[in-house]
Amino acid sequence: MPVHTEPLRHLKTRTQQLPSTAERDKLAPQREQHALPELPIRCAACGHPLATPDDALTINGEHQHTFINPAGVVFEIRCFIRALGVSPVGASSDYWSWFPGYRWQLCNCGNCAIHIGWLFIAADDRFYGLICGALHDSGVHEAQR
Numbered sequence: 001m002p003v004h005t006e007p008l009r010h011l012k013t014r015t016q017q018l019p020s021t022a023e024r025d026k027l028a029p030q031r032e033q034h035a036l037p038e039l040p041i042r043c044a045a046c047g048h049p050l051a052t053p054d055d056a057l058t059i060n061g062e063h064q065h066t067f068i069n070p071a072g073v074v075f076e077i078r079c080f081i082r083a084l085g086v087s088p089v090g091a092s093s094d095y096w097s098w099f100p101g102y103r104w105q106l107c108n109c110g111n112c113a114i115h116i117g118w119l120f121i122a123a124d125d126r127f128y129g130l131i132c133g134a135l136h137d138s139g140v141h142e143a144q145r
């Protein structure tokens with residue numbers, strides 16, 4: 001028997017062109033990362049690459065969530081462990097947080113500065129919730145079954 005029998009399922013053939021930041025995100029135990037094709041998820045307004053499907057998370061069993069804000073506006077968001085093309089802005093708040101125990105911070109597109117979602121921050125954890133309608137990608141919907 002050969003010593004190395006693990007197949008190279010996750011071998012990546014393309015390198016990411018996303019801007020690098022010093023973020024160090026941590027995984028919570030209940031999470032599971034999707035294994036989806038490496039098609040970049042872009043800003044729908046300007047085409048700036050924001051994340052990859054490899055960054056997608058399920059939170060409480062779902063990748064996509066629907067919430068309503070205090071003004072009555074409904075948001076559909078998708079959860080990501082990383083979103084290197086996104087810029088968090090302003091101070092964080094725990095007012096009306098959609099994820100109990102997490103504060104939120106507004107996030108804009110790192111290129112055109114349109115509002116793209118939120119960074120959710122707990123004491124030892126953080127993830128991004130990006131607004132479905134603000135994202136453009138071609139690979140995730142077929143992969144979500």
Ligand SMILES: [Zn+2]
Nearest residue numbers: 043046109112
């Ligand atoms: Zn943009």
